Amino acid sequence: MRDWLKAFRPASFRGVPFFVDVENAEGGRRVAVSPIAYSDLHVTEDMGGDVRHFSLSAYVAGDLADAAARSFTAALNAPGAATLVLPMSGPVLVRVPRWSLSRERARAGHVGFEIDFVSAGLPSLPFAAVPGALAIASLISAGIGLVSDAAAFRMRDTATGQADPSALAIATAAGRLSSVASAAALPELKQPEVADAIATINRLSTEPVAQAATVAAAIVSTCGAIADAGDPTAAVEAFEAAAVPAGGDVFDLVSAAGFAAGFCQTLAAGDYLSRQDARRARDRISPVVDRVLEALSGGLDVSVSEWLSDIAATAASELSATAANRAPLVNVQTEISLPATALAYALYGDAGRAGELVSRNSVATPAAMPVLFEAIAPVT
Numbered sequence: 001m002r003d004w005l006k007a008f009r010p011a012s013f014r015g016v017p018f019f020v021d022v023e024n025a026e027g028g029r030r031v032a033v034s035p036i037a038y039s040d041l042h043v044t045e046d047m048g049g050d051v052r053h054f055s056l057s058a059y060v061a062g063d064l065a066d067a068a069a070r071s072f073t074a075a076l077n078a079p080g081a082a083t084l085v086l087p088m089s090g091p092v093l094v095r096v097p098r099w100s101l102s103r104e105r106a107r108a109g110h111v112g113f114e115i116d117f118v119s120a121g122l123p124s125l126p127f128a129a130v131p132g133a134l135a136i137a138s139l140i141s142a143g144i145g146l147v148s149d150a151a152a153f154r155m156r157d158t159a160t161g162q163a164d165p166s167a168l169a170i171a172t173a174a175g176r177l178s179s180v181a182s183a184a185a186l187p188e189l190k191q192p193e194v195a196d197a198i199a200t201i202n203r204l205s206t207e208p209v210a211q212a213a214t215v216a217a218a219i220v221s222t223c224g225a226i227a228d229a230g231d232p233t234a235a236v237e238a239f240e241a242a243a244v245p246a247g248g249d250v251f252d253l254v255s256a257a258g259f260a261a262g263f264c265q266t267l268a269a270g271d272y273l274s275r276q277d278a279r280r281a282r283d284r285i286s287p288v289v290d291r292v293l294e295a296l297s298g299g300l301d302v303s304v305s306e307w308l309s310d311i312a313a314t315a316a317s318e319l320s321a322t323a324a325n326r327a328p329l330v331n332v333q334t335e336i337s338l339p340a341t342a343l344a345y346a347l348y349g350d351a352g353r354a355g356e357l358v359s360r361n362s363v364a365t366p367a368a369m370p371v372l373f374e375a376i377a378p379v380t
Contacts, residue, residue, distance in 0.1 A: 008087035008088055009085055009086070009087050009088075009153060010085070010087075011058070011085055011086060011087050012084075012085045013072070013075050013076070013082060013083070013084045013085070014075040014078060014082045014083070015075075016071050016072050016074075016075040018058045018059065018060050018068075018072055018113070019058060019059050019060065019061065020056055020057070020058050020086070020087055021057040021058065021059065022056065022057035023054075023056055023086055023087060023088060023089070024054065024055045024056070025052065025053070025054050025086075025089060026052065026053040026054075026055075027049070027050055027051075027052045027053070028049075028050045029046055029047075029048070029049060029050060030046070030047040030048055030049070030050050031044050031045070031046060031047065032044065032045045032047050051118055051119060052092075052118070052119040053116065053117070053118055053119075054084065054086065054089075054092070054094065054116070054117040054118075055114075055115065055116050055117070056086075056113070056114070056115045056117070057112070057113075057114060058112070058113045058114075058115060059110055059111060059112045059113060060072055060110075060111050060113075061109055061110045061111070062109055063109060065109045065110060065111050066111070068111070069101065069103075069111040072113070073099075073101065076096050076099045076113075076115065077096075080095075081093050081094065081095050081120035081142055082094065082095075082145065083145035083146055083148075083149050084117055085149055085153075092119065092146070092303055093119065093120040093142050093143065093145065093146050094117040094118060094119055094120055095117070095118055095120050096115065096116070096117055097116055097117075097118055098115070098116040099113060099114065099115040099116070100113065100114045100115075101113055102114075120142055133232075133265050133266075133268040133269035133318070135314050135318075136261070136264055136265040136268055136311050136314050136315060136318075137224060137227070137228055137265055139261075139307070139310060139311050139314065140220065140223070140224040140227070140261050140262070140265065140311065141221075141224060143220065143261075143304075143307040143311075144217050144220050144221050144224075145217070146301075146303055146304065146307055147216050147217070147220050147254060147257065147258075147300075147304055147307070148212075148213040148214070148216040148217035148220075149213065149301075150216075150300045150301040150303065150304050151212045151213060151215070151216035151250050151251070151254050151300070152212040152213035152216070153301065154212075154250045154299075154300060154301075155208065155209050155212040155250055158208075158209050159209075160209055163208045163209050165247075165249050166208035166209070166212075166249050166250060166251055167205045167206060167208050168249075169208075169246065169247060169249035169250070169251035169252045169255070170201060170202075170204070170205035170208055170215055170251045171202060171205045172246050172252070172255070173201065173219050173251055173252075173254070173255035174198050174201045174202045174205070176242045176255060176259070177194075177197075177198050177201070177219070177222055177223070177226070177242075177255075178198055179238065179242065180223075180226055180235070180238040180239060180242050180259070180262070181194050181195070181198070181226050181230075183234055183235065183237065183238035184226050184229075184230030184231060184234055184235035184238055185230060185231040185234045185235075186226065186229050186230050187229055190225070190229040193225065194222060194225055194226060194229075197218055197221070197222045197225065198222060200218055201215060201218050201219060201222070204218070208251070212250070215251065215254075216250075216251070216254045219251070219254050219255050219258050220254065220257070220258040220261070222258075223239075223258035223259055223261060223262040224258075224261070224262065224265075226239075226262060227239070227261075227262040227265040227266050227269075228265075230266065232266045232267075232269040232270045232271075233270060233271075235262070235266040236263060236266040236267050236270065239259050239260075239262045239263035239266055240263050240284070240288055242255075242259040243256055243259035243260040243262075243263050243288050243289075243292055244256065244291070245291070245292060245295040248295070248299060250299070250300070252295075253295055253296055253299045253300050253304075254300070256292045256295060256296075257292055257296060257300075257304060257307075257308050260288055260289050260292040260308060260311075260312075261308060261311050263288055263289075264285060264289070264311045264312055264314070264315035265311075265315070267281055267284065267285065267315055267319070268314070268315040268318045268319060272319075272322055272323075272326060273326065273356070273376055274326050274327060274328060274329045274376045275323045275324075275326045275327065275328045275329070276323075276328065276329045277326070277329075278319050278320075278322040278323035278326055279319070279323045281319050282315075282316050282319035282320060282323065285312050285315055285316050285319075286312075289308060289309075289312040292308065293305055293308060293309065296308070327376050327377045327378075327379065328376075328377050329374055329375070329376060329377070330374070330375060330376075330377045331372060331373070331374060332347070332372070332373055332374070332375050333371060333372045334369075334371050335371070336371065337368045337369055337370065337371055338368075338369055339354075339366065339367045339368070339369065340354035340355075340357050340358050340363065340366040340367075340369050341354040341366070343357060343369055343373075343375075344356070344357055347375060347378045348378055354366060356376075357369065357373065357375055360373075360374055360375070361373045361374055
């Protein structure tokens with residue numbers, strides 16, 4: 001028979017524990033219904049997922065219930081999104097639009113709460129669209145607590161003597177972070193910060209059970225820091241090579257998810273001159289992210305997979321929008337070989353774009369372009 005006392009997770013918000021009497025969740029799809037005049041039929045259109053809501057009847061209890069209530073109230077009142085760990089649903093990133101407290105004289109040592117949570121979503125940027133890379137950076141930052149909670153939950157029953165594989169996985173993750181940071185051409189001012197974060201991860205590898213949440217948070221946040229500051233062209237290749245699960249350990253999965261998220265951000269931040277360039281970049285997402293999602297299945301909480309899927313979807317959407325606003329590539333044929341500068345001026349009225357033609361066609365001698373070459377279609 002199942003031991004229900006151990007079946008569910010301890011509830012917490014911002015790391016503050018509490019007890020749950022009733023746990024409710026609400027979600028769905030935003031479906032637009034359009035009736036057809038003079039017909040018994042109608043049209044339905046899926047407009048995307050609805051906002052997820054969670055409502056709880058919670059309480060704190062014991063001789064220190066008054067102090068626990070103050071701590072919990074402070075956590076509920078704190079600004080910004082934070083991780084809510086629910087007994088059945090697991091960790092989720094939320095905000096708190098409303099809560100209420102009640103205390104009864106007849107129930108001394110018990111303080112009850114009624115709380116509404118709403119899934120965090122993206123932070124707002126007033127008066128401006130959210131560029132894809134910036135939106136992904138926000139998602140990575142918002143998911144740090146979620147990933148760290150999932151890692152800590154998976155490590156909770158690991159005996160200290162059985163944690164050697166996790167210590168090795170953390171050291172491997174630190175080594176991969178060093179390689180990615182070196183390849184990403186970080187600015188000099190950013191290098192000490194990233195190096196210090198990687199050194200901290202290495203140092204904490206000796207305590208994989210006790211420091212599980214801290215290590216997981218450090219891995220993901222360091223991936224985000226490299227993606228924010230690194231050169232997108234150089235970093236994207238390094239992230240792609242690193243986003244391969246090295247094994248089935250919790251920290252192998254955490255690092256693979258972090259590297260895949262960084263890959264999506266740097267891919268979305270790239271500069272794509274043609275429609276085909278942006279489409280090719282978009283097509284690189286699935287092969288990298290899908291293999292990580294497959295490894296995550298059953299290895300970490302489903303919320304981590306949802307987080308990474310949201311990042312991949314945001315990157316794909318950004319690259320699709322970029323492709324729609326770029327000129328296509330065309331094949332240009334000339335009767336004789338001409339210098340790149342002459343061709344650039346003939347196509348674009350700008351001889352300075354000769355380097356673009358040389359680079360795109362991998363030409364060794366700019367003074368003699370091939371008679372058939374690829375170029376971005378000129379604007380007419």
